[in-house]
Amino acid sequence: xxxxxxxxxxxxxxxxxxxxxxxxxxxxxxxxxxxxxxxxxxxxxxxxxxxxxxxxxxxxxxxxxxxxxxxxxxxxxxxxxxxxxxxxxxxxxxxxxxxxxxxxxxxxxxxxxxxxxxxxxxxxxxxxxxxxxxxxxxxxxxxxxxxxxxxxxxxxxxxxxxxxxxxxxxxxxxxxxxxxxxxxxxxxxxxxxxxxxxxxxxxxxxxxxxxxxxxxxxxxxxxxxxxxxxxxxxxxxxxxxxxxxxxxxxxxxxxxxxxxxxxxxxxxxxxxxxxxxxxxxxxxxxxxxxxxxxxxxxxxxxxxxxxxxxxxxxxxxxxxxxxxxxxxxxxxxxxxxxxxxxxxxxxxxxxxxxxxxxxxxxxxxxxxxxxxxxxxxxxxxxxxxxxxxxxxxxxxxxxxxxxxxxxxxxxxxxxxxxxxxxxxxxxxx
Ligand SMILES: Cc1ncc(COP(=O)(O)O)c(C=O)c1O
Numbered sequence: 001x002x003x004x005x006x007x008x009x010x011x012x013x014x015x016x017x018x019x020x021x022x023x024x025x026x027x028x029x030x031x032x033x034x035x036x037x038x039x040x041x042x043x044x045x046x047x048x049x050x051x052x053x054x055x056x057x058x059x060x061x062x063x064x065x066x067x068x069x070x071x072x073x074x075x076x077x078x079x080x081x082x083x084x085x086x087x088x089x090x091x092x093x094x095x096x097x098x099x100x101x102x103x104x105x106x107x108x109x110x111x112x113x114x115x116x117x118x119x120x121x122x123x124x125x126x127x128x129x130x131x132x133x134x135x136x137x138x139x140x141x142x143x144x145x146x147x148x149x150x151x152x153x154x155x156x157x158x159x160x161x162x163x164x165x166x167x168x169x170x171x172x173x174x175x176x177x178x179x180x181x182x183x184x185x186x187x188x189x190x191x192x193x194x195x196x197x198x199x200x201x202x203x204x205x206x207x208x209x210x211x212x213x214x215x216x217x218x219x220x221x222x223x224x225x226x227x228x229x230x231x232x233x234x235x236x237x238x239x240x241x242x243x244x245x246x247x248x249x250x251x252x253x254x255x256x257x258x259x260x261x262x263x264x265x266x267x268x269x270x271x272x273x274x275x276x277x278x279x280x281x282x283x284x285x286x287x288x289x290x291x292x293x294x295x296x297x298x299x300x301x302x303x304x305x306x307x308x309x310x311x312x313x314x315x316x317x318x319x320x321x322x323x324x325x326x327x328x329x330x331x332x333x334x335x336x337x338x339x340x341x342x343x344x345x346x347x348x349x350x351x352x353x354x355x356x357x358x359x360x361x362x363x364x365x366x367x368x369x370x371x372x373x374x375x376x377x378x379x380x381x382x383x384x385x386x387x388x389x390x391x392x393x394x395x396x397x398x399x400x401x402x403x404x405x406x407x408x409x410x411x412x413x414x415x416x417x418x419x420x421x422x423x424x425x426x427x428x429x
Contacts, residue, residue: 010125010351021325022409028317028415029406031058044376047414052196052224052355052402053380054246057306061249064309065302076301077275077292087301094304095291098256101311102241103232108261108290112299115255117146118189118222119242122294123219124150126267127188133159136185138216140165140173140202141392142195145385146242147221151190165191167392171198171347186216193225193236195392197386197400199330199356200349201225208237209377217263223247226398227314227404228353229323233258245303249310252301257294260270264290268317317405326354326403333401333412342423346393355402357384360419362427365397372399372428375418 013021029035034056040046048056068090074083076091099107113119137151141164155162163181165173178189189211194201204220211218219240222231227248233241235317240263244255259267269276269287273296277285287293314322334345334356342361360368369381380400383390390398401415422429 010327011324012331013324018328018332018409021321021328024321025325025406025408026410029408031060031313032056032406033059033062035406036228040376042374042376045414046373047351047377047411049403049407049411049415050378050380050417051227051399051404052247052400054252055227055249057251058249058310058313059284060313061251061306061309065251065306068302068305073302075298077209090308091301091304093309097308097311098258101231101315102226102258103234104258104394105234106261108338109258109259109264111264111291111294112258112304113242113255113257114253114300115246115399116144116221116242117150117244119255120146120150120219120221120259122270123190123240123242123259124154126270128154128158128160129268130266131158131160131187134161134185135187136161136163136183138163138165138178138181138186138189140191141167142171142173142198142200142386142389143190144196144221144223145387147190147192147219149387160187161185163352164388167200167389171195171200171349173200173201173202175206178207179280182210182214182216183395184215186211186214188217188219190219190221190240192221192223194228194353194355195349195358195386195389196224196355197384197389197398198349199345199352199354200347201351201353203351204236204238211423212237224353224355227322228326230406235375239263245307245310248307249313250307251303254300254307257296261290264294269293269296273297275299314405322405323353326407327352329403329407329409329412330354330356330401332409333415336412336416337419340420340423342426343419346395346398354404354407355400357393357398357400359395359398360429361423363400363429367429371422372415372418375414377415378416379415 072086074087076088095107095110098110217239220238222243226243241258244253276296278288279286344356365381
């Protein structure tokens with residue numbers, strides 16, 4: 001700990017430890033073709049600070065997908081030929097890898113989806129068919145739309161009642177508020193692990209026992225946490241957990257809904273079609289066993305192949321290191337951005353991941369993002385698919401910086417330099 005400073009509950013790398021981590025990140029960049037491809041069209045090197053939207057892809061993932069298409073491609077679970085069996089083996093190997101990565105008891109607990117959004121649509125549609133009008137679901141004000149809109153739709157369709165945990169000035173949830181909102185009618189609490197706008201890391205490990213003690217279930221949105229920290233569904237106490245592969249080095253269009261086996265067994269299927277049935281007649285059908293019961297139609301095998309390679313790569317980088325490095329780089333950057341006149345970094349949660357929103361007085365976030373882009377710096381601008389949170393913060397729009405394992409001090413310094421320039425120019429950026 002000699003090279004760490006403590007801020008709140010979190011230790012940040014400093015001094016020689018920061019330099020060593022930065023050197024490791026520079027080495028990691030070499031694994032990413034897009035980061036080593038030379039100057040962008042704008043003529044400047046790419047400074048990619050939008051990893052919370054999607055991560056860049058390492059060579060190992062790209063190679064795994066190419067290899068799959070060159071040597072294995074076939075449809076799965078239905079072809080009695082060598083390629084079909086190999087493609088099926090690749091799909092099921094990916095499922096086992098995900099189960100292993102998140103500490104699931106069995107690969108039956110891993111349902112492949114298109115991503116976090118589809119996972120929550122599946123969960124909301126299926127679970128709420130088992131609920132009664134008036135049953136309650138608790139969400140928070142900091143949720144991404146993926147963990148709000150499917151529940152609104154369920155409220156319209158099934159009469160379930162939504163309650164929202166507020167967040168405090170700093171951008172944290174208060175456990176006392178959760179205690180107050182939980183009631184005998186609460187059936188599910190569904191919360192994000194990390195806010196995609198403020199970077200708040202929620203204390204899921206403390207929340208789970210409170211939820212379970214009141215007889216409710218806990219769903220966790222791990223879209224921003226799985227790519228940046230070790231995830232163990234048992235340690236978290238998650239009954240359900242959703243994530244998207246594309247934020248964790250894998251391709252777009254593949255993600256996962258984890259659910260405890262007995263819960264998934266008890267839920268009705270969602271979409272209908274091939275694969276999710278064991279038999280079909282003209283007057284009905286019978287449902288397949290887990291996990292295929294929730295996977296109608298031809299699956300995204302190439303995506304699963306990429307996801308397995310991505311999780312293997314992330315494991316080798318060490319997710320705990322990614323968390324420490326990206327949070328330390330965020331702390332380094334925030335300290336310097338806050339020293340620029342007119343720049344505001346929003347929120348100050350107790351524990352913050354490697355992402356945060358900022359604004360520059362008098363400049364619309366879209367104009368600021370366009371100005372940064374002309375310097376080769378990619379940040380996201382807007383409401384970040386978190387309208388309720390953005391509105392609560394009084395932000396019409398904001399820019400968001402988000403780091404990943406390949407982000408370096410040079411990236412942060414490029415942002416600081418160009419923002420200093422933007423602040424000097426003011427509204428004429
Ligand atoms: C916290 C959070 N939840 C859900 C999502 C939705 O992910 P996807 O669009 O991959 O389904 C995102 C994406 O940014 C997110 O940050």
